[in-house]
Amino acid sequence: MTQHNNAAHARTNEVIDCYFIEGVHYHKQDLLRARMRFASDATGQASTGSHSTNLDAVVESLCSYQFTSADSNSCTSALELHDNQREPYYTFQFVGVLIVHDYVFYVFPKCVQPNYYIDDTSFITPSKESRDFMRLTIDVCEHYRTRTASGTDDTSFSTRSSSNNTNTAELYRALLADYVHNGAYRSRTRIWAYNGNGEIDWGRTLNQVSPYFTAQGAPLYADYWTRDRAVDEEALVRRIQLAWVAYAAQQFESAELLEDVLGFPHTLCSVSQETPTDIGTSHFLRAALIRARNREFSTRNRSLINMLLLLVDSDEQQRLNSQHAVTHLGTAPFHTVWEGICRALFSNMDLGVMREQSKPKWHMDETIDGTDIETAAEHNQLTPDVVYTVTDPAGTVIIDAKYYMPEIASGKITGQPGTYDVVKEYFYQLIADIVLHDNGPVVANTFMLPARYSIGNTTLESACVIQGSVRFDALGHYELRHRDDGASDSKGRFLPIICARLNPLSAFQAYADSNASKNFDRDRILNELVQYSKQ
Numbered sequence: 001m002t003q004h005n006n007a008a009h010a011r012t013n014e015v016i017d018c019y020f021i022e023g024v025h026y027h028k029q030d031l032l033r034a035r036m037r038f039a040s041d042a043t044g045q046a047s048t049g050s051h052s053t054n055l056d057a058v059v060e061s062l063c064s065y066q067f068t069s070a071d072s073n074s075c076t077s078a079l080e081l082h083d084n085q086r087e088p089y090y091t092f093q094f095v096g097v098l099i100v101h102d103y104v105f106y107v108f109p110k111c112v113q114p115n116y117y118i119d120d121t122s123f124i125t126p127s128k129e130s131r132d133f134m135r136l137t138i139d140v141c142e143h144y145r146t147r148t149a150s151g152t153d154d155t156s157f158s159t160r161s162s163s164n165n166t167n168t169a170e171l172y173r174a175l176l177a178d179y180v181h182n183g184a185y186r187s188r189t190r191i192w193a194y195n196g197n198g199e200i201d202w203g204r205t206l207n208q209v210s211p212y213f214t215a216q217g218a219p220l221y222a223d224y225w226t227r228d229r230a231v232d233e234e235a236l237v238r239r240i241q242l243a244w245v246a247y248a249a250q251q252f253e254s255a256e257l258l259e260d261v262l263g264f265p266h267t268l269c270s271v272s273q274e275t276p277t278d279i280g281t282s283h284f285l286r287a288a289l290i291r292a293r294n295r296e297f298s299t300r301n302r303s304l305i306n307m308l309l310l311l312v313d314s315d316e317q318q319r320l321n322s323q324h325a326v327t328h329l330g331t332a333p334f335h336t337v338w339e340g341i342c343r344a345l346f347s348n349m350d351l352g353v354m355r356e357q358s359k360p361k362w363h364m365d366e367t368i369d370g371t372d373i374e375t376a377a378e379h380n381q382l383t384p385d386v387v388y389t390v391t392d393p394a395g396t397v398i399i400d401a402k403y404y405m406p407e408i409a410s411g412k413i414t415g416q417p418g419t420y421d422v423v424k425e426y427f428y429q430l431i432a433d434i435v436l437h438d439n440g441p442v443v444a445n446t447f448m449l450p451a452r453y454s455i456g457n458t459t460l461e462s463a464c465v466i467q468g469s470v471r472f473d474a475l476g477h478y479e480l481r482h483r484d485d486g487a488s489d490s491k492g493r494f495l496p497i498i499c500a501r502l503n504p505l506s507a508f509q510a511y512a513d514s515n516a517s518k519n520f521d522r523d524r525i526l527n528e529l530v531q532y533s534k535q
Helices: 002-010 028-034 052-064 128-148 168-182 202-208 231-254 266-270 282-294 299-321 335-346 352-357 419-435 473-477 504-512 522-534
Strands: 066-068 075-077 079-082 089-092 095-100 103-108 116-118 121-123 190-194 225-229 326-331 361-365 372-376 386-391 394-401 407-409 412-414 442-450 464-470 479-483 489-493 497-502
Touching: 028 052, 028 103, 052 075, 052 079, 052 095, 095 128, 095 168, 103 128, 128 326, 128 335, 128 504, 168 231, 168 266, 168 299, 168 326, 202 225, 231 266, 231 282, 231 299, 282 299, 335 386, 335 394, 335 442, 335 504, 335 522, 352 419, 386 522, 394 419, 394 522, 419 442, 419 497, 442 522, 464 522, 497 504, 497 522
Parallel strands: 394 442, 442 497
Antiparallel strands: 066 075, 079 089, 095 103, 095 326, 116 121, 190 225, 361 372, 386 394, 407 412, 464 497, 479 489
């Protein structure tokens, strides 16, 4: 009860009642807690009756909002319904922030420990500290997308992550980032006028105007070409830009995203007193922007105008389609991001050789003309995330990133990687011992899992902790023997697969921030893995 009261007191001035955690079981009424307080009833509590229809539409939108993996055709929904139970429940398959009308869902990675409970359901208490960690998480997602170049276009925001309408939140973020870095729109386009009031363009005048000549043969130009900027059009585009910047900043500010999560200054909310609709209709805005784009040659300006056109079109489309359009900051599924983090922090070897050598080769007898056919599989998923060469002792360390959270309760272990994952890890050692034999044997084989993280924890914790290992007892009785051409046999053994847990805060910071990466002691972690394998 004390914990509940303290959390309730801390949330008094918060816009949203609770934050959510990826993978946790939530009932539909739990999702009402994401409704912004200014949209709640007079008591400050989310109503469970009058908004039921609205909630149904929100839930339906989230369940149909899908993310496509860059390296496959598989789709992941932001919210998943599990209705094969006695009491249906929902789980978030997404990490980041989801915005649907007046609902804002902060969804933290499943490695974040809950610090607030309602009827045994796990939540995160809204706070400056939790939003700081969400900011880091979103930075990690953006960094991952940049590194993998998945679904980006010339306006630097993702257009592939969802099959639904344009992702307005990312458009807003890109627009604000452009304004912070480049300032207000300023056209570099020059226009020419015949006998205008601007500066005379003598080059154009000499080439296109026939002069009169004095008695002494000197040319006189009664007509001329002048050069100037398209001031009226430039001012209109700048008004449209500033109106959208202010509007986007105000939307983020209302959800407590602007400063704490996105890191933009509050002053962006007041760069304009106009809204886009104050300037004109969608048709008027679009026509003005297209005219300006047709005369622009600056890459930045064309990119900015493209963003504004997308916003105008998106705003109109959402009004026509539904008030429950989803927009997001973050990604799904997050396990691909965790794998990318581990590869970036530890990998020092190209996996191309292992990838080729681990492909199965098929040999078939051709019965028609008597020829044989041999071919290798086109696709190969049997490669680890990391193979790292060490020198003391000489050999290789295999690391496979696994986004699992094992739990120990009542003498049992649950939530760990499956048997298939363990078999693959043994296969990795076999292939590496053969293909990378010149580098030495495999000296450590590891599952790299995320550790539990408590928001606001100021205790200095180890970047990586070894929690245990997994093995097949039967394989412990077998020796591995590798024969080199013309050389003696070398012997080895199957290593137990280490279960190591990487501190998410340290890993996220090192991945997203080049300065923080200098403090990430990779060599010490690798040495601990090697020493553990010797036991």
